[in-house]
Amino acid sequence: MNIREIEAVASKLVVTEFKSGTQLPQEPSLESKVRDSPSTSEGESVRSPKGLRRRIVPPSEDKSPRIDKDSDTSKSVKLDAAAQAHIEKHRKLQEDLTDEMVGLARQLKESSLMMSQSIKNTEKIxxxxxxxxENSLASTGHANSRAMEVYSQSLKTSCFTWLLIFFMTCVFVMVVLLLSE
Incomplete structure (x- = not known):
């Protein structure tokens, strides 16, 4: 049985309880709580006790394939304890699955927020x-241009130094030749 079938049976029970004026020995369903509440109307979304929204579908609008629209709704539907236990078991199972899905969604949200924060931190780094x-490349470029400037200056200086040494050697040789005569 899926949740629609369970809700259809529960809605039919609520309608029968309302028409016959009898109450079944179970705690009131969400539909009866909503029906008795003055702040909600039929078909409106309401919050369940666990914070989940549930849409209340009036029995006349229910399109479940198992409900025969032509059947007499004034007939009282009486379920035995096994059927009620089965319905309650499926409701409990559905609520447990819903709670588990909410927990998993919360974990997914937390992990996605952590991942987002991690990505932001990585982006900052x-x-x-x-x-x-960029600063290193700029300083390296400046150091390279300065090194090229120093190299070109040293090349000019070394050429000038070699010419000066050659000239001094010539002068020395001339002085030695002049003195030896």
């Missing part, structure tokens, strides 16, 4: 690393 690399 990458931005700072990119800035450091």
């Amino acid at each position: 990458l931005d700072s690393t990119e800035q450091a690399v």
